[in-house]
Amino acid sequence: MRVGVFICHCGNNIAGTIDVARVAEETRKIPGVVYATTYMYTCSEPGQEEIKEAIKREGLDRVVVAACSPRMHEMTFRRTVEKAGLNRYFFEMANIREHISWVGEDKEFNTRKAIDVVRMAVAKVMQNRPLFSSSFKINKRVLVMGGGVAGMQAALDCADGGLEVVIVEKSQSIGGMMARLDKTFPTIDCSICILGPKMVDVAQHEKIKLYAYSEIDEIKGYVGNYQVKIRKKATYVDWSKCTGCGACMEKCPSKNAYDYFNFGVAPTKAINIPFPQAIPKKAKIDPNYCRQFTKGKCGVCAKICPTKAIDYEMKDEIITEEVGAIIVATGYSLIDMDMLPEYGGGRYPDVISGIQYERLLNASGPTAGHIERPSDHEEPKTIVFVSCAGSRDKSIGIPYCSNFCCMYIAKQAILTKDHISDSQSYVFYMDIRSPGKGYDEFTRRAQEEYGVHYIRGRVSRIYPKGKKLVVRGADTLLGTQVEIEADLVVLATAVISNKDAAYMAEKLHISYDTFGFYVESHPKLRPVETNTSGVFLAGACQGPKDIPASVGQGSAAASKILALFSGETLESDPAVARVNINACVGCLKCVKTCPFGAIKEKELRDGRVVADVIETVCAGCGVCTSTCPCGAIQLQHFTDNQILAEVNALCLI
Amino acid sequence: MSDIAPKELKIVGFLCNWCSYGGADTAGVSRFKQPPDLRIIRVPCSGRIDPLFVVKALLNGADGVLVSGCHPRDCHYSDGNFYARRRLEMLKRLLPFLGIDDKRFHYTWISASEGQRWQQTVTAFVKRIHELGPLNLKEEKQS
Numbered sequence: 001m002r003v004g005v006f007i008c009h010c011g012n013n014i015a016g017t018i019d020v021a022r023v024a025e026e027t028r029k030i031p032g033v034v035y036a037t038t039y040m041y042t043c044s045e046p047g048q049e050e051i052k053e054a055i056k057r058e059g060l061d062r063v064v065v066a067a068c069s070p071r072m073h074e075m076t077f078r079r080t081v082e083k084a085g086l087n088r089y090f091f092e093m094a095n096i097r098e099h100i101s102w103v104g105e106d107k108e109f110n111t112r113k114a115i116d117v118v119r120m121a122v123a124k125v126m127q128n129r130p131l132f133s134s135s136f137k138i139n140k141r142v143l144v145m146g147g148g149v150a151g152m153q154a155a156l157d158c159a160d161g162g163l164e165v166v167i168v169e170k171s172q173s174i175g176g177m178m179a180r181l182d183k184t185f186p187t188i189d190c191s192i193c194i195l196g197p198k199m200v201d202v203a204q205h206e207k208i209k210l211y212a213y214s215e216i217d218e219i220k221g222y223v224g225n226y227q228v229k230i231r232k233k234a235t236y237v238d239w240s241k242c243t244g245c246g247a248c249m250e251k252c253p254s255k256n257a258y259d260y261f262n263f264g265v266a267p268t269k270a271i272n273i274p275f276p277q278a279i280p281k282k283a284k285i286d287p288n289y290c291r292q293f294t295k296g297k298c299g300v301c302a303k304i305c306p307t308k309a310i311d312y313e314m315k316d317e318i319i320t321e322e323v324g325a326i327i328v329a330t331g332y333s334l335i336d337m338d339m340l341p342e343y344g345g346g347r348y349p350d351v352i353s354g355i356q357y358e359r360l361l362n363a364s365g366p367t368a369g370h371i372e373r374p375s376d377h378e379e380p381k382t383i384v385f386v387s388c389a390g391s392r393d394k395s396i397g398i399p400y401c402s403n404f405c406c407m408y409i410a411k412q413a414i415l416t417k418d419h420i421s422d423s424q425s426y427v428f429y430m431d432i433r434s435p436g437k438g439y440d441e442f443t444r445r446a447q448e449e450y451g452v453h454y455i456r457g458r459v460s461r462i463y464p465k466g467k468k469l470v471v472r473g474a475d476t477l478l479g480t481q482v483e484i485e486a487d488l489v490v491l492a493t494a495v496i497s498n499k500d501a502a503y504m505a506e507k508l509h510i511s512y513d514t515f516g517f518y519v520e521s522h523p524k525l526r527p528v529e530t531n532t533s534g535v536f537l538a539g540a541c542q543g544p545k546d547i548p549a550s551v552g553q554g555s556a557a558a559s560k561i562l563a564l565f566s567g568e569t570l571e572s573d574p575a576v577a578r579v580n581i582n583a584c585v586g587c588l589k590c591v592k593t594c595p596f597g598a599i600k601e602k603e604l605r606d607g608r609v610v611a612d613v614i615e616t617v618c619a620g621c622g623v624c625t626s627t628c629p630c631g632a633i634q635l636q637h638f639t640d641n642q643i644l645a646e647v648n649a650l651c652l653i
Numbered sequence: 654m655s656d657i658a659p660k661e662l663k664i665v666g667f668l669c670n671w672c673s674y675g676g677a678d679t680a681g682v683s684r685f686k687q688p689p690d691l692r693i694i695r696v697p698c699s700g701r702i703d704p705l706f707v708v709k710a711l712l713n714g715a716d717g718v719l720v721s722g723c724h725p726r727d728c729h730y731s732d733g734n735f736y737a738r739r740r741l742e743m744l745k746r747l748l749p750f751l752g753i754d755d756k757r758f759h760y761t762w763i764s765a766s767e768g769q770r771w772q773q774t775v776t777a778f779v780k781r782i783h784e785l786g787p788l789n790l791k792e793e794k795q796s
Contacts, residue, residue: 071678072678095678095693095695098677098681098682099681100689102682103685103687103772104686104687104688104689105686109689110689112661112689113689113692116692117692117693120692120694502727505727506727509728509730511672511723511729511764511765514764514767531671593736595733596731620697621697622696622697626702626703626704626736635697635701640703643694643703643706644706644709646694647709647715648709648713650665650715651709651713652713
């Protein structure tokens with residue numbers, strides 16, 4: 001066996017704290033290693049050329065690159081060795097950057113550690129076997145989870161690219177958070193006017209199938225071949241008959257239902273259509289408030305409905321869709337104002353959240369666009385905006401910035417002046433974060449043109465005084481205490497992940513961070529991919545982001561899928577489990593433990609029963625390998641021998 | 654490394670590719686300094702770890718073994734880490750019968766975003782192994 005080892009300087013990243021020349025020198029002493037060298041940047045084009053040339057010149061049949069993490073460049077170098085004629089699995093990486101040079105301070109210790117790690121990689125690569133991938137057919141349909149602006153953009157781009165798309169939206173209508181906004185920054189464009197046509201496009205696109213008021217029950221399968229169970233929740237209205245005329249909503253006697261669309265700014269009817277531009281524009285009954293459900297009698301809507309669409313007996317319906325890729329665009333939530341007792345959120349009716357204020361500003365909102373105090377319906381004259389209400393606050397477990405509040409506060413302050421010309425707005429802020437195009441100019445406009453008073457400091461307390469609310473805070477620029485008697489207080493409540501984010505992640509086999517936001521494959525270079533092939537991210541489910549960023553991600557996710565589906569087949573990963581039928585005793589423990597149902601029993605010609613792996617279904621976890629009592633089923637590329645070779649290379653010296 | 658003895662001990666880490674190996678990478682990218690004793694072996698899933706790997710390492714000369722996988726319910730392979738948890742907990746209880754202090758073996762869960770937690774885990778584990786000193790199987794059996 002002729003192993004070649006290439007040790008990367010990575011500029012100073014590695015060579016700065018590891019004596020790479022000594023690592024090469026020590027490596028040459030390892031039996032089997034015939035060539036070891038160092039290179040400034042192994043991943044560069046000349047660096048890869050050097051590997052290819054060395055393979056030919058030195059007759060290498062195995063290659064080890066000691067450089068960064070294999071999570072970074074394993075694929076790069078696999079392709080390199082393949083171009084030089086070796087099987088791509090005759091390659092191993094020794095991670096001497098992330099795990100050594102960047103975390104250890106002592107050069108001597110680091111060098112010794114690097115030598116050990118290279119020795120382990122050499123031991124592994126000498127155990128490697130050539131593996132070959134096979135191709136499998138794919139189903140070129142796409143599931144988009146979430147019909148907000150990110151999901152809609154992704155769906156439209158996929159559909160325009162010729163793919164069939166299934167959108168599953170949790171609520172009654174698509175549109176998401178953007179449909180609730182009155183205007184958008186920094187152009188003060190009307191939000192629904194730019195979103196509405198997109199919503200209609202989604203509804204009318206022949207390649208898009210929309211399931212509104214539906215949830216994902218189960219996801220099975222793998223990239224190219226997913227089976228998704230969708231639960232169409234009971235709306236108690238037959239949507240094939242409902243014309244969206246709204247007569248039921250008008251006559252419904254139950255007037256105190258919670259309005260999810262308007263974030264509870266005002267109550268709504270138990271049967272309702274959330275907003276005039278809703279897609280689909282269909283009514284839905286809320287059984288928590290409907291008298292037919294709570295009291296057992298009413299039936300007004302059933303009587304009034306001209307198309308007899310009301311069905312109180314309706315049950316949830318389960319539908320199975322087959323898709324090949326999934327875009328997760330499930331969006332975000334906002335913290336409950338109860339989490340901010342010092343601001344009186346939830347206790348004082350005139351302390352409201354930014355999204356609630358947005359609904360007050362909106363012409364299709366509960367006040368028809370007139371700004372009113374929720375307590376006495378009077379027009380407020382002094383309005384205080386509190387930014388970072390929960391955001392950047394470690395004490396409540398939200399250390400991150402919610403990204404878009406600074407901008408929407410500026411927008412809302414400008415709109416306030418437009419609505420009530422003799423009003424005065426104040427903004428308490430920690431920092432004004434306006435890094436987007438035209439954003440900083442916009443916040444300046446709020447201050448200079450609209451006379452919004454910006455106070456740098458945090459609010460310590462809000463308490464009622466007669467009809468007013470006293471907002472007490474600090475002005476850190478002047479070094480004084482400030483007290484403002486406000487008519488209305490708007491809190492820019494922090495963005496959080498959805499309550500069921502972790503639950504969905506589990507179904508999708510994707511990871512999430514401490515805060516429940518989904519984790520992308522690489523923070524810089526793979527921002528819409530997940531570590532699960534076939535599952536992509538778009539929008540704020542990955543982290544707080546504004547509309548242009550969400551739309552951009554939606555399109556990016558769609559382009560990734562269009563590229564993935566550009567052929568008829570996909571290549572399977574050959575690092576899957578393989579059964580040695582001579583060693584298999586047919587206990588079938590592996591069948592029971594496999595998380596993917598990838599192992600089936602098979603009867604041989606002599607009647608003996610053994611385990612058999614379905615290669616395309618096997619995800620390569622290796623749970624079966626450590627279950628097998630006789631070592632008959634081995635996960636390729638991570639066999640017992642390969643792992644023990646690494647253990648022994650380290651321990652037995 | 655003032656609190657670490659001048660010679661490093663031999664500590665093997667088995668890390669799952671998706672969470673903990675990524676967490677160790679994140680720690681590296683963030684330059685969270687760690688003691689130099691640990692050598693990491695990458696496996697696809699903590700469920701791939703045969704408890705015998707750990708035993709083999711300890712019998713062959715390792716002074717400590719650290720295993721880390723995805724958090725329960727956050728496994729890339731849906732429930733590989735649940736299998737790992739059962740096996741490794743079993744192993745932990747079995748080690749004293751082999752004459753090995755079970756403090757020399759630790760398993761934990763670290764996600765790809767928890768670089769700092771990885772640093773803390775490694776530092777604490779390495780410190781613990783240094784307190785126990787090199788593993789001398791004959792001596793440990795007698796005591």
